[in-house]
Amino acid sequence: MVSPYFLLGIGLGLAFLLGLLGQKARKSSSILILVALFSFVGISFSWLWQFLQENASVTQFFSAGFKPPFSIALQVGLHEAVLTSMINVMGLFSFVSLWRNMKDGNEKLGPILLILFMGLNMLVLTRDIFNVFVFLEITAIALGGLILFDEKKHARSAGFKYLIASALISTIYLLGAVLIYFSNGSLYLDDVMALNNMSPMAIVAVFLLILSLVLELKPFPANGWALDVYQGANPAIGAIVSAAIGSTMLFLLYKLMGMAAFMQEFLIAVGLISFIASNLLALVQKNANRLLGYSSIGQIGLIISIIGLKDILGDQFLFVAFMILITHFLAKAGLFWLSAMLKSDELKAWSVFRKKSVLLVLFGIFIFALIGFPPFPSFYGKWTLIINLAETHNYYLIAAILIGSFLEAIYLFRWLGYAIKVDFTEYDEVKINWEKLIPVLTFGALLLASGLYMAHLMPGIEDITLWPLLFILAIYLLDFLPAYIKNTISIAALAYFSFIILPPYYEKDLLRFIFLGIFAIGGILTLIAGYAYKGKRRGFYPVALLMYAGLIVLIQAETTLSFFFGWEIMTAGSYFLIIRGKRSMEHGLSYMLFSIGGAYAILAGLGLTFAQTHNIDILSLASVTVHAKLIFLLLAVGFLTKTAALGLHIWLPGAHAEAESDVSPMVSAILLKAGVFGLFILMIAMGKNPEVASIAYILGWVGALTALVGNLAAAFQEDAKRLLAYSSIAQLGYILFALAMMSHLGWMTAMVYSLNHFMYKAILFLTIGAVVLRVGTHSMYKMGGLIQRMPLAFIAVLVGIIALSGVPPLSGFAGKWFFYNAVLEKGWYFQGAIVFFSGIVAFLYLFKLIYSVFLGQLKDNLRQVKDISIWFAIPIYVLILGIMFFSAKPEWVLQPLSDMLTQWYPNTSLSFDGLYINSNFGYWSGTGVMITIMIMFIVLLLWLWILSRKVVKVKQFNIVYSAEAPQRPETTHVSYNIFAGYYKALGWIVAPKISELWNKISDFVVSVAHFGRMIYTGNGQTYLVHILAFIVVTFLWFLN
Amino acid sequence: MLLSIENIALASGILLILIGLLGALTNKNIIRMIVAFSIFDTGVNILIVTFGYMPGRTAPIIDGAKVTAQNIAQVAIDPVPQALVLTAIVIGFGVTALMLVFALKMHEKRKSLDINDYTDLKW
């Protein structure tokens, strides 16, 4: 094993020598430094190799030829090898990114950087307590110098504040080191760790040491000086501080905690407080570097508390800590390096990255990695952490971690939204130099690679879940191809799935077959509509496929980890799809926040489950005994955020309405079913548990009210897509209500409604979307009379609204029939009445939809519009065929469904008798009804056709209307606010009280953040006072 | 004994630490803050040296007469605190020098040595 003293020798020797070379040999000195940094990386990697491949054992290298404690020892173990590898790679890339800065007369910068990284290596390797002090000071002075080089506006005062804070903190450490020596005669770490009974002085000494290391890690609130460093220095330096120095200090803390088990609770408390407070205060930041500073402090706080949780986490500790550390390390460095490419410090300036899409993608990768989405390492780390905390009953800690993570998600996604949507013309063009690009690209790639590798290793994630991700990566690389090629590839992939992987499920698991069918077939159909778009449609296909991949993984999952994995991936893909809409920035954000909140609820629920069952199988939910109510509630709430139940629905109208024309059917018809599937699984697993019956009853009410509010709100909309969005909310309320009944008939209702909703909502959204593409507006009152120009669209919408309304002969009636049977059987008459009433209200908006858009008078500006695009028409009519088929021969679908449901609800009153379906309350024949009505329809149609031969055609304005002869279409086609009367009577039900509630909550949080940030007054001396106060308070707390 | 050497040394060390801290936290002038830090460092160094004190013993330097290679373990004090203090003093010097230069450059830009004037980065 290479001696670590070579690191020391090369680093210092070269640094000293460089003083000789001076100004003229600048280029050669830069190259020499590069070589030295390369050798550092080489040495670290050689150690890593030896530990991973050759099973080397931990070695201590003594100095001066004597053994410790009489000399100083450096230890090289697996942990040290990993940390030094990380640090040295960071050093290499930092130097590369600063290459250009080296040239402008900054020849001292190189040696300082070299010594800084050598010092960080030593901090990781040393086993001598006083040696740590010496190298801490080296780090401090080197950093002080690095802060200055850029001559950014406030670098000097930031550097000074840093120096004085650092001076105070390191002196505390010095005191601790001296006391350790005095109390037990040794400065060797292993000696102190082996102490059994520590004398009081040793305890004080250890306390001081740990306290000073915690202070170095910038705990809240004694961290004002740190924020100024992040804001005042060049972002490349911020990268070094956050990633390299942060990781080193954390490792140092971990090392020294070996002798300080009594301080673990302190670490947990300080760490979590910093995590939550920093993320809270970050909400109101506008400066990108300062924001990254807050985020760094927060993440480091989380890792501090994880270090404190070492004993609780047991043998999972290293895994959790490392996963979160490596994500923080790679993502933060990447973000700071991205920041270094921009001239402006503002958050919105990052929208310039849209010009070079690879940078935007990298930005997205870093953000998603920080929040803990799969497939990044932090996902597995957080999952394992939550599971372990649940097992040890630390529920408050789980809540704290999830709250802090949620706050982080808020500002990070808002930032991403700015980058994707904000107009960038007022910001400077970003010049991409190779030396700035290479580090960012490498770290982004490393993040992805490490995540995918971890997925491969994790028990509980089947390898099959990774293939879609790799496929998506390939599609991304092919993004330069025209849209129709990518569309074909995507459809081919989904078709492969549908025809190869899907069919076996029919026998295996019909429930999954149905949902997979909805997602896959629905995917193909909605993608066909994509052919209508010309050009390249950059960025659409990777994210659309991401969403579908997530859906597929979700359904196929057999472990809770895979389930959650699929859930998050689906959310990520759908977020990007939604935010593509022109006015979608805020809707994308609110969608994401609700999704993440729901995801955390699910995570908490699954964690609590694991704590009891110790089994990551999905069906283990069935064996939950303790906290069943809580788990059920958490999981239900999580799924309901996806189905937009009342209270959690405010994101949906905006998100679905503002999305692109072919995205709306994807998210409304298809994506919402993911939540339904989740609810199904939940009910299947936990339905028999007697404790959940009361919650199910409440869910029934929620479903009923959702249906009512959704349908009423839809009636008052002027925007066609919003109308359909509210209608979706209502339909899902029906499904929720039906599920909550927990009976055979109830679940039949739910399944039938799900299938139907998928079909008719897809038809309606596709058609209206196609119409919008032609007409150029969402507002219904601006349309009218389009039946003349778009007969295909008219027929489609007509079929759609008949199906939705539940009027026979179309399939909606099947749903209604089962619904009435189920309600009568269950006895939920009052809720049933509400749902029935809301079904009638649905007629209002269905009528409004078809009347305002297609009937009435054609407006002048629309006289030349073409019919809807053929590419939209194809999927629409395929779906219409589906509805027709289902309506004509319902028993082909219903019988297998009924049989499937008997495995959970064996006693059913349903019986299938040829063409008739019988229940306790009556019977129905879908085919019979269809034939009857078809005959009536054809007879009437023929009769009208015959009559119309004798008809006289009249011009559009050959009418007299209330004794006036109008000349303009607007005056005869009244469609604006036609339900004003109903609004007066019932409008109070749909007043946006829930939106106001959520707004009040978010305003409150923001005001707390504004209040909190005031402690950072900017005065360096005040920060010193904070530090001293922190010391005194902690000391006092410990004395007790 | 209350006025023994070690008590006096400890007391003066702690006193200097407190004076230094007070000075650093209450003075507005940056140069005075730096001087106060210097006092603070000195106090800590005095504490360290005190921890090496052993009554009746002499310095660990072999001179062949009073202290020989044979009896040194009985008549000389611990050499380690001396080494630690040496390091600490030098490091303190380095930090102080750097702080002073920072103060110089801050003054150059803004013509003020009052720390309250440097609060641009905040919140």
Added chain:
Amino acid sequence: MLKNSFIALLVLAFGVLLFHGVVKLYKVPEKLNRTAEFYNSNEASQIGAANVVTAVVVTYRGLYTLGEVTVLFLAASVIGFFLKRKKKTAPVDAKPAGSELMTTASKVLVPGSIILGVYVFVNGHLTPGGGFQGGAIIGTAILLLALANPTYSISKKVFHWIESISGFVFVAIGLAGLLLAGGFLDTRFLPNGEMLSLFSAGAIPLIYSMIGLKVGSEISGIILELNDTQPNQD
């Protein structure tokens, strides 16, 4: 005023805590702890330096010294980098010359101090003193020189060269210890010689001389750079 009294209270609290946590627990030790025991008893035979503290600083715990030297180097580099931004043309006649007392005394003191400094660091292993102390003395001498004779321009380049070379040699000696003797900074690759003679204690005199030169040149460099950056007006 309120703020200051709060701070005073805080500092007082800290003092009380220090008292409780440190002073009250302090007991004068009766005998040496095992590390000190080891050092004192074995140093003469192992390292051969008369000044045990020097042996501890340079050999046993030489890594501290390496760190210190690095700290000074960093401080000097940062200061040098920071200050060189200033224009070099400080009007020479704007600086007042030292008083006659100072200039006369400096003629004697400066060379004497320099010799004293060299003596201190060369004999670091024999008498109290060493590289840092010697270097500080030399630095003070240069300061006196600069104050007394502001027109006398001392070549900073020389100091840079001395600084770099001495530092490099120090590291080289350390590596030599790794390769030729028992470990990094093991000074025993040169013979221990006879106790109390100048050429004893292995490589320690060499190391301390390097350190003395380095520290002296660094401090001098800092002083000279500060000297050169007089503001243009007043």
